[in-house]
Amino acid sequence: MKDLLTKTALELADMLASGQITSVELTQACLDRIDALNPKINAFLHVDREGALATAADVDARRAAGEKLHRLAGIPIALKDNMVARGMPTTCASKILEGWLPPYDATIVVKIKEAGLPIVGKTNMDEFAMGSSTEHSAFGPTLNPWDVERIPGGSGGGSAAAVAAFMVPLALGSDTGGSIRQPGAVTGTVGAKPTYGAVSRYGLIAMASSLDQIGPVTRTVADAAALTELVGGFDPLDSTSLNEPVPALTQSVTEVAQAKSIEGLRVGVVKQLTGDGYQDDVLAAFNDTVDQLREAGAEVVEVSCPSFDYALAAYYLIMPAEVSSNLARFDGMRYGIRVEPTEGPVTAASVMAATREAGFGDEVKRRIILGTHVLSAGYFDAYYGSAQKVRTLIQDDFARVFEQVDVLVSPTAPTTAFKFGDKIDDPMAMYLNDVATIPANLAGVPAMSVPNGLDSQGLPVGFQIIAPAHADQKMYEVAQLVESLSDDIAGACPAAQWEEK
Ligand code: GLN
Numbered sequence: 001m002k003d004l005l006t007k008t009a010l011e012l013a014d015m016l017a018s019g020q021i022t023s024v025e026l027t028q029a030c031l032d033r034i035d036a037l038n039p040k041i042n043a044f045l046h047v048d049r050e051g052a053l054a055t056a057a058d059v060d061a062r063r064a065a066g067e068k069l070h071r072l073a074g075i076p077i078a079l080k081d082n083m084v085a086r087g088m089p090t091t092c093a094s095k096i097l098e099g100w101l102p103p104y105d106a107t108i109v110v111k112i113k114e115a116g117l118p119i120v121g122k123t124n125m126d127e128f129a130m131g132s133s134t135e136h137s138a139f140g141p142t143l144n145p146w147d148v149e150r151i152p153g154g155s156g157g158g159s160a161a162a163v164a165a166f167m168v169p170l171a172l173g174s175d176t177g178g179s180i181r182q183p184g185a186v187t188g189t190v191g192a193k194p195t196y197g198a199v200s201r202y203g204l205i206a207m208a209s210s211l212d213q214i215g216p217v218t219r220t221v222a223d224a225a226a227l228t229e230l231v232g233g234f235d236p237l238d239s240t241s242l243n244e245p246v247p248a249l250t251q252s253v254t255e256v257a258q259a260k261s262i263e264g265l266r267v268g269v270v271k272q273l274t275g276d277g278y279q280d281d282v283l284a285a286f287n288d289t290v291d292q293l294r295e296a297g298a299e300v301v302e303v304s305c306p307s308f309d310y311a312l313a314a315y316y317l318i319m320p321a322e323v324s325s326n327l328a329r330f331d332g333m334r335y336g337i338r339v340e341p342t343e344g345p346v347t348a349a350s351v352m353a354a355t356r357e358a359g360f361g362d363e364v365k366r367r368i369i370l371g372t373h374v375l376s377a378g379y380f381d382a383y384y385g386s387a388q389k390v391r392t393l394i395q396d397d398f399a400r401v402f403e404q405v406d407v408l409v410s411p412t413a414p415t416t417a418f419k420f421g422d423k424i425d426d427p428m429a430m431y432l433n434d435v436a437t438i439p440a441n442l443a444g445v446p447a448m449s450v451p452n453g454l455d456s457q458g459l460p461v462g463f464q465i466i467a468p469a470h471a472d473q474k475m476y477e478v479a480q481l482v483e484s485l486s487d488d489i490a491g492a493c494p495a496a497q498w499e500e501k
Helices: 009-017 023-041 049-064 107-115 157-164 181-187 221-231 249-259 280-295 306-329 348-359 362-375 381-401 427-434 438-443 472-485
Strands: 044-047 077-080 119-123 170-174 190-193 214-218 266-270 299-303 407-411 447-454 460-466
Touching: 009 023, 009 221, 023 044, 023 049, 023 119, 044 157, 049 119, 077 107, 077 157, 107 119, 107 221, 119 157, 157 170, 157 181, 157 214, 170 221, 181 190, 181 447, 181 460, 190 221, 190 472, 214 221, 221 249, 221 472, 249 472, 266 280, 280 299, 280 407, 280 447, 280 460, 280 472, 306 362, 306 381, 306 427, 306 438, 362 381, 381 438, 407 472, 447 472, 460 472
Parallel strands: 077 119, 077 170, 266 299, 266 407
Antiparallel strands: 044 119, 170 214, 190 214, 190 447, 407 460, 447 460
């Protein structure tokens, strides 16, 4: 592999700024590596060679002409395939959207284009972001670059694998119940879900709107900070967008990287997210890092959030309810494929039914049926109403413990990467991967996963940091501290040894 591709986005940005490399060279190196590795790990569903190289050439020309550019100008980026860019195939890894070309740009895409980052392509995912392994992609799973017999996490396994395998330095994911953080944990990458509303959802194809949030997938905390600053900020096109300035994340991260400590930091270990059901060496790695935080001067206390025990149950009622409503728009009339019934009259209803039957996979159907049921007149109060009450209790738990501590910490996922096929036939086992990530989505608070060493089999472990709403800066500070205290594992990924021609 070219040395260039092992560099972080911010190192590459410096090399571009000083004229050591051009964006065309860098983008071509990424495209070559994608060409060589994608047949093996299936991280990309679509690669836009011409578009990416055209952006790169344009940025190079503007730089040569002395134009003042964004710090990340010229750095290649990949987008999860549920974010729209005009004219670029977008499927959400579903057959129902095959062949659809979006007629507009998501707000994050507008910002990326304005800043001049070449978009190299769209990454694989579980269909409509439903899953924890990418095994629910209609176009085949993505393979984990750490061990190709294992899952790369989900739903954003494609973005995480692409970054872990050095195909691209930056990617964006979406996190409804953990789809940025859990893939981050099992691929040794950094993944963050900002405070709800901090990054515009306009042009993110909705899964569950009250939970969805776009965030960065990178190899370092500083890169995640820089990318979030680029895509974040108020957007009048998203009614849930926060009208407040983008926090100075890069600055916070730089200060902590230098000091290697945080004055007066109070860390809460969540009792409910560190006990039964967690793999032994995941807990051991977690406890080691907590000890290191203590040695670095943090005050560490155990806190209890009893309602977190019901978070998974509440999520699997609220999320399908929103899914059933959001996915009603895929009706064979407006987007993607249209399938006519093989028998009976061709009516609007029969075309919709035939299209949805052929276009959606099993997991998507399961959630639409579940969501429709919990919203139905006779069951609404018992299921959806109760789940919303639990959501409030979870928010109360967060509010109470954040009076005592600045951040909460836990393992990101209960286990390291599992093998393909292990959980695909058991939806409950698959859903349990999200026990630690879901509470943050239900409360809208920011949370991120940073690499936390390797387990006894050499697989990456993730460390989760959760902060109060609007305290993304504090979360990034602690993430940087954890990164500074931990070994750098990225280079240990076997994919580092895979050669492109
Ligand atoms: N794995 C979770 C689910 O299947 C989370 C998905 C996500 O965050 N998009 O719902």
